[in-house]
Amino acid sequence: MKLIQKLFDGIKPNFQKGAKWEKFHTLYEGHRTIVFAPDLVTKSKGAQIKDATDLKRVMITVVIAMIPALLFGSYNIGHQHFIATGEGSTFLDKAIFGALSVLPILLVSYAVGLATEFTFCVIRNHPISEGYLVTGMLIALVMPPYIPLWQVALATVFAVVIGKEVFGGTGMNILNVAMTARAFLYFAYPAQISGDLVWTSSELWSSLADKPAVDGFSGATALAVAYNSSIDGTPVVEALSKHNAAFNADYSFMSMFMGWIPGSIGETSTLMALIGAVILVATGVASWKIIVGGFGGAYAMGLVMNAFAGNGMDVNQFMAMPAHYHLVMGGLAFGVVFMATDPVSAAQTELGKWIYGILIGVFTVIIRVTNPAYPEGIMLAVLFMNVVAPLIDHYVVKANKKRRLQRATV
Amino acid sequence: MSKIVKLKKGFDLKLAGKAPLELLQVASASTFALKPSDFPGIQRPKVLVNEGDTVKAGTPLLLDKAMDQVLYASPVSGEVVEIKRGEKRKLLEIKILADKKITHEKGTPIDLSQNRESIVAQLAASGTWPHIIQRPYGIVANPMNVPKAIFISAFDTHPLAAEVNFLLQGEERYFQAGIDALAKLTAGKVHLNVDGSKAVSELFSSVRHVQLNQFSGPHPAGNVGVQIHHLDPINKGEIAWTVSPYGVVQIGKYVLEGIYDASKMVALTGSELKQRGYVKTYTGAQVTPFVKENTQATHARVISGNVLTGESVGAEGYLGFYHNQVTVIPEGDYEEFLGWLKPSASKLSFHKAIGMFSFLNRGEFKVDTNTHGEERPFVVSGVFEKVLPMDILPTYLFKAIITEDFDEMEELGLYEVIEEDVALCEFVDPSKNELQQLVRQGIELLMYS
Numbered sequence: 030m031k032l033i034q035k036l037f038d039g040i041k042p043n044f045q046k047g048a049k050w051e052k053f054h055t056l057y058e059g060h061r062t063i064v065f066a067p068d069l070v071t072k073s074k075g076a077q078i079k080d081a082t083d084l085k086r087v088m089i090t091v092v093i094a095m096i097p098a099l100l101f102g103s104y105n106i107g108h109q110h111f112i113a114t115g116e117g118s119t120f121l122d123k124a125i126f127g128a129l130s131v132l133p134i135l136l137v138s139y140a141v142g143l144a145t146e147f148t149f150c151v152i153r154n155h156p157i158s159e160g161y162l163v164t165g166m167l168i169a170l171v172m173p174p175y176i177p178l179w180q181v182a183l184a185t186v187f188a189v190v191i192g193k194e195v196f197g198g199t200g201m202n203i204l205n206v207a208m209t210a211r212a213f214l215y216f217a218y219p220a221q222i223s224g225d226l227v228w229t230s231s232e233l234w235s236s237l238a239d240k241p242a243v244d245g246f247s248g249a250t251a252l253a254v255a256y257n258s259s260i261d262g263t264p265v266v267e268a269l270s271k272h273n274a275a276f277n278a279d280y281s282f283m284s285m286f287m288g289w290i291p292g293s294i295g296e297t298s299t300l301m302a303l304i305g306a307v308i309l310v311a312t313g314v315a316s317w318k319i320i321v322g323g324f325g326g327a328y329a330m331g332l333v334m335n336a337f338a339g340n341g342m343d344v345n346q347f348m349a350m351p352a353h354y355h356l357v358m359g360g361l362a363f364g365v366v367f368m369a370t371d372p373v374s375a376a377q378t379e380l381g382k383w384i385y386g387i388l389i390g391v392f393t394v395i396i397r398v399t400n401p402a403y404p405e406g407i408m409l410a411v412l413f414m415n416v417v418a419p420l421i422d423h424y425v426v427k428a429n430k431k432r433r434l435q436r437a438t439v
Numbered sequence: 440m441s442k443i444v445k446l447k448k449g450f451d452l453k454l455a456g457k458a459p460l461e462l463l464q465v466a467s468a469s470t471f472a473l474k475p476s477d478f479p480g481i482q483r484p485k486v487l488v489n490e491g492d493t494v495k496a497g498t499p500l501l502l503d504k505a506m507d508q509v510l511y512a513s514p515v516s517g518e519v520v521e522i523k524r525g526e527k528r529k530l531l532e533i534k535i536l537a538d539k540k541i542t543h544e545k546g547t548p549i550d551l552s553q554n555r556e557s558i559v560a561q562l563a564a565s566g567t568w569p570h571i572i573q574r575p576y577g578i579v580a581n582p583m584n585v586p587k588a589i590f591i592s593a594f595d596t597h598p599l600a601a602e603v604n605f606l607l608q609g610e611e612r613y614f615q616a617g618i619d620a621l622a623k624l625t626a627g628k629v630h631l632n633v634d635g636s637k638a639v640s641e642l643f644s645s646v647r648h649v650q651l652n653q654f655s656g657p658h659p660a661g662n663v664g665v666q667i668h669h670l671d672p673i674n675k676g677e678i679a680w681t682v683s684p685y686g687v688v689q690i691g692k693y694v695l696e697g698i699y700d701a702s703k704m705v706a707l708t709g710s711e712l713k714q715r716g717y718v719k720t721y722t723g724a725q726v727t728p729f730v731k732e733n734t735q736a737t738h739a740r741v742i743s744g745n746v747l748t749g750e751s752v753g754a755e756g757y758l759g760f761y762h763n764q765v766t767v768i769p770e771g772d773y774e775e776f777l778g779w780l781k782p783s784a785s786k787l788s789f790h791k792a793i794g795m796f797s798f799l800n801r802g803e804f805k806v807d808t809n810t811h812g813e814e815r816p817f818v819v820s821g822v823f824e825k826v827l828p829m830d831i832l833p834t835y836l837f838k839a840i841i842t843e844d845f846d847e848m849e850e851l852g853l854y855e856v857i858e859e860d861v862a863l864c865e866f867v868d869p870s871k872n873e874l875q876q877l878v879r880q881g882i883e884l885l886m887y888s
Contacts, residue, residue, distance in 0.1 A: 030776045062813060066778025070740075070771050070808040073751040075858070075875040076865040077742050078452075078768065081786035082795055083812025084869050085779035087819055090793040156813060200816030200870075312791045316821060377820040377834060426835050430850040433830075437674035 037061050055150045059157030087314055088159040094308035095166050095367060098295040099135075101288055103127035105298070106174045109291045112278065130174045131294055134181055138172075139165040141182045145189040149198065160199035160206075160373075161189070167207030167367060170295025171360070171408075172214075173222055180218055184210040204415045205374045208364075211408055223403070250291050251280045252359045252397065256404040258346050265350035285357040296360035306366040315370035318379065322386020323365030324356060329387075330394035331355045347398045355394050364407035365389065374415040378425040385421055389414045443635060444669045446656030448828040450789050450863055452598040454746065455803040456710040456766070460605050463707065463716040465733075468724035471515050472532040472757040473500050478511075478569060479879065480578025480886070484530050492519045496721075497544030497566050497699035500533050508582050512566025514701030514722040516542045532757065537721075546697040551619055555585075558623050562690065566699035569760065570686025571624075574667060574679045576882050577857030586680040588627035588671055591618075593643050593684050594634040594654075596661030597745040597859075601706035601763050603684050604640045605717065610688045611642055617691030621682065622648045632666045656828065664860040668829045673854050685763060705729070705758065709746075709767035710805045711739040724758045726765050734767055740808050742766040747862040748875070771809025779812065786811075789826065789867040815870040826863040831855065833864055837874060840881035845888075853881050 037057075044054040061067075063085075071077050107123030107130075118126075142165045150157050168185055192209035193202040214222045249257070251269060258268035269280040279289055288298025295301075309315035331352025338349035355361060369375060369389050376385035389410045396406030403409070475484045483504035488494060494517065499510035515537040523532040549561050562568050563582045573580040580586070594603055607614060622629050628650045633643050635653030643651065652670060654660045663681045673679055682690070685703060692700045701722040707715050713733050720729075730741050731754060742749040744762040752758075758765065775781070782794035787804040797804065823833035831852040839847035858875040865874040 033776075034774065063779075065774035065776055066809075066811060067813060068772045068774045069810045069813065071810055072873065072876075075748070075873055076862055077740065077746045077749055077751060077766075077808055078787075078806045078866065079810045079812075079871060080790065080867045080869065081783065081788040081797070081811045082790040082792050082869050083779055083871065084815050084818055085812065086792045086794065087790075087869050089780060093793055156815075158815060160818070198816070200818045308793075312793060314792055314819075372820040373818055375820070378832065379821060379824065382821075426832055426851070429830065429832055433672075433674070433850065433852060436672060437677075 033064060037064070052151055052154075055154060055156055056147055059147075059150070085159045085162075088162045090312050090314045091163045091309065091367070092166055094305040094312075094314075095163075095170065095295065097304045098170060098298060098301040098363065098367075099131070099166070101298045101301045102170065102294040102296070103131040105288055105290075106130050106294065108289065127174075131169065133178055134172055134174075134176065134294070135166070135169040137178050137181045138168045138185055141185045142168065142189050145186050145194075149190075149194045153198070155198060158199035160193070163371075164188075164206045168210045170363070170367075171207060171211045171293050173293050176214070176221055180214055180221060183217075184214045187213045200373055202373055203419075204412055205368050205371050208368055208408055208411050208415075212412055215403075215408065223405075250359070250404070251285055252404040254280065255347055255350060255354075255358065256397075262346060264346055265354070268346075282354065282357060285354075293360060296363040299357045299362040302362035302366045309366065309370065315366070316372075316375070316382045316386075318382040319370050319375060319386035319389075320366055322383050323361075323369055323390045326387035326390025327355050327361055327365075327394050328352050328390070330391040334394065334398055345398070355397070359397070359405050360407045361390075361393055364393070364411055368407075368411045369414070374418065376418040376421045376425075378422050381418070381421040381425045385414055385418055388417070441650055442652040442670060444652065444654050444666075445635070446654065446660045446665070446669075446828040448825055449657035449659055450826050450867065451596070451657040452746070452787065452806075452866070453803050454598045454710070454768075454787075455805045456708050456712065456715060456768075457599055457803075458601070458706040458708045458715040458717060460602060461716045462704075463714060463718050465718050466728045468537070468720055468726075468728050470520065470534055470536055470725045470757075471513075471517075471721055471723040472534045472725070473511060473513070473723055474532050474757065474760070475501065475511075475530050477760040478503075478579050479882075480576060482506075486522055486530065486533065488519050488522075488533070490519055490522055493517070494519060494535065495542050495544045496701060497546065499564070499566070501530075503579075506579070506581055508560065508563040509568045509579060510564050510566060511569060512544075512699050512701075514699075541721075543698040543700065546693065546699075548697040549620065549694045551623055551694065555623055558620065562620065562693065565690075565693045566701075567686070567689045567693050570682055570689055572681045574664065574673055574681060574857070575854035576886055578886075580680050584678050586625045586627070586678050589621050589625045589629045589680045589682065590632065590663050590667050590670070591621075591630065591649075591682050591684060591687060592632050592661055592663040592666055594632075594661045596658035597747055598658070599706070599708040599764070599766060600661075600745055601704070601708075601717070604642060606704045606763060607642055607684055607688060610691075611645075613688045613691030613695060614642065614684070615646055615691065616694045617682075617687035617689070618646055618648055620690050620694045621680075621687065625680070627671075630666070630670055632663070632670075634661070659826075659828065659860060659863060662860055664856055665828055668831075668855055675849060675854060677854075683761065703763055705762075706764045707733070707767075708764060709742075711736045711767040711769055720758075722758070722760060725755070726752060726758055727755055729765055730754055730767055736769050738770045738772075739767050740770050742768070746806070747866060748859045769805070769807040771807035773809070775809075789822075790869065792869075810871050812869070812871050814872060817870055817872070819869050822867055822869070823861075823864040826867055827860070829855065829860070833861065836881075837872075837877055840877050840884070843884060845884065848881050848885060853878070853885060857882070 043050045044057040104127045107126035111118040188206045188210035192206045196202050254272045255265045258265045286299045310317045334348040392410035393406040481503045494513045496516050498513045501511040517535045517537040520536045521534040525531045559582045569579045571580040631649040632652045635655035659665050704717050743752045743759040784796035784800045788795045788797045836851040861874045
């Protein structure tokens with residue numbers, strides 16, 4: 030420890046006022062405070078002691094909560110790949126294949142994101158904040174496994190600069206940064222982030238010298254299958270099992286809950302998202318109100334859709350899909366647990382968190398079922414509610430002011 | 440119509456170093472100081488004595504030209520040895536070297552059957568008046584105002600706080616006299632708020648002319664601001680006064696005997712003191728005799744008051760006017776390898792984030808002055824709300840102050856809080872913002888513009 034301390038002390042003069050790297054002192058301090066919790070003490074007036082928890086610990090808690098989703102997602106990529114190619118494979122094969130697909134994306138996301146962040150810290154002369162610890166992981170987890178790395182880099186730069194830094198950095202952003210990255214790719218390069226081919230195809234990532242998919246293989250996600258069923262008129266559950274039979278896939282409710290389906294890296298497993306939710310709620314880092322509201326809202330909206338479906342008012346078969354399927358398909362669970370609960374872009378009043386969470390669930394299902402263009406709704410629902418959150422809070426705050434005012438006149 | 444209020448929100452800091460209820464025999468302090476900085480809201484302090492003057496206990500030392508009826512008196516008799524000024528001749532301290540035997544200015548006891556004006560005038564000049572604090576703003580009360588009610592919190596839930604019943608031993612007669620005087624000053628009631636989690640002590644249960652209310656719950660249940668919020672909240676344009684139990688006794692002594700007797704008991708607390716307990720001294724005492732030979736660590740911080748709202752004064756410093764506690768804790772100016780990541784059950788935290796197991800630790804915590812992290816913008820939401828048992832949205836109030844939005848500050852309840860009410864918010868904030876200072880800035884914006 031002393032050695033590292035000495036090392037830091039040794040280069041410290043270069044970053045002091047007037048020295049040649051003065052501009053970069055924020056980077057020096059940022060790195061030193063990662064290795065060593067700083068030796069700062071409280072001011073002479075005010076609280077003389079402070080809580081042992083800081084933002085770094087809060088952020089690392091979120092990262093740890095995402096690790097089950099990351100590990101499972103990584104393994105599942107291998108699993109899906111070998112289903113597609115029809116090859117026999119061992120546990121190790123799948124794990125290695127998955128890791129080789131995910132690690133580059135994770136590395137690019139962190140490297141590019143942190144570089145962007147550091148650049149802004151130096152230019153603006155503000156301390157390096159911990160927010161990107163979480164964002165970097167999130168961006169990787171919402172990408173399809175075969176996304177070109179330059180697209181990851183581009184989306185990351187866009188999200189960090191336009192999503193966060195232009196508003197003033199960590200704590201000031203309006204939109205969830207990771208969702209901004211995904212939305213950017215979704216609209217800028219739809220071919221690489223949606224459709225049937227991006228989830229298991231190996232065409233875009235051929236350096237592993239693996240085989241192409243078997244003939245006639247469809248890598249459609251469960252959501253896409255459900256969406257297509259609405260066009261040809263077969264009930265969704267039936268369409269899913271047909272798909273299973275045709276392509277050796279398993280789109281049963283249980284399998285989708287576990288996550289053995291194609292999809293973005295971290296989103297497929299509802300179970301892993303729930304494990305993350307347990308960690309986040311037990312540590313008090315995420316609001317359980319948003320999570321419960323999100324799932325509850327989606328389920329309730331699913332039931333509403335079901336109610337209309339039977340009465341000749343149905344637009345499509347998707348409406349008649351059992352409501353609980355919504356909870357395990359697509360990225361709803363991942364989005365509700367990790368994206369919606371971002372405290373900066375979410376509602377910040379306690380009542381507001383309920384409304385915000387419920388509406389995210391509701392909008393996700395509405396977008397999924399009635400939108401003719403995109404089968405997935407959670408991304409747009411979260412971004413939309415990020416924008417609406419301050420409005421919700423505004424009215425909750427207004428009610429508080431009103432209570433105070435009424436008290437005075439009584 | 441006494442009220443019973445049970446509060447749930449808040450957080451009790453279980454620190455090591457509580458003072459046992461016994462009187463220590465320590466050499467008495469020889470110098471005493473009056474510090475204008477103890478009185479927020481004092482605007483134009485004017486010193487009434489010169490260096491070298493001899494004064495008695497109760498001799499006026501200072502007045503505020505903006506409110507010149509109120510006199511700030513010397514706590515002891517002796518010689519004015521130094522009038523310390525800082526930058527731009529800002530008055531910092533008036534130091535008195537105390538006589539061996541304290542003599543008092545002889546005033547006349549106050550006849551409470553007089554009209555209000557003359558009682559107010561006598562109290563304002565007595566030296567005891569600064570114990571009367573005005574809400575909103577938490578400043579010394581203006582004698583020209585008539586408060587809607589007066590509130591006394593008879594217990595202190597701050598960390599390691601002095602036991603009020605012990606401080607007031609044998610002062611029952613004066614306490615009642617003080618209450619009688621205060622009852623004359625308000626158009627409304629005098630509220631005496633006691634700890635509802637214990638049996639009410641004889642001292643408080645027998646007091647007449649008050650409404651006795653019971654509050655229970657974790658800190659800040661003992662904060663008078665929280666109590667006011669639940670009894671009779673302060674709206675825009677209203678004024679309430681608050682007095683500490685010790686202040687009531689002071690007023691009572693003047694009423695009955697016509698002297699300003701600044702003797703007080705002070706609790707010596709904190710993990711770094713060898714000998715803890717209570718000492719008898721006077722307001723504004725130099726803390727040196729209490730801590731000099733009595734500190735374990737070589738590198739410790741000496742705080743006048745408690746660890747949440749106190750002030751670091753150093754081993755040569757002076758006790759604050761309103762403080763009845765000295766806390767000594769270790770300084771925390773060390774780096775800790777991966778301190779933000781290490782699991783620990785011995786570091787005190789309100790949070791349960793990864794690795795923070797203090798919520799499982801039922802013991803007492805030894806806490807130092809390390810901030811455990813750097814200052815950041817607000818990120819985590821919903822935390823302040825858990826430690827402020829008021830119908831106030833602290834995050835929005837703080838943001839209103841930061842943006843200097845006067846309407847918002849008013850509407851969000853800045854009239855109802857002072858520094859001590861948000862001290863816990865400041866403690867638990869993972870972004871390490873200085874919220875007490877922020878609240879004072881907001882109050883000053885409202886007061887002076």
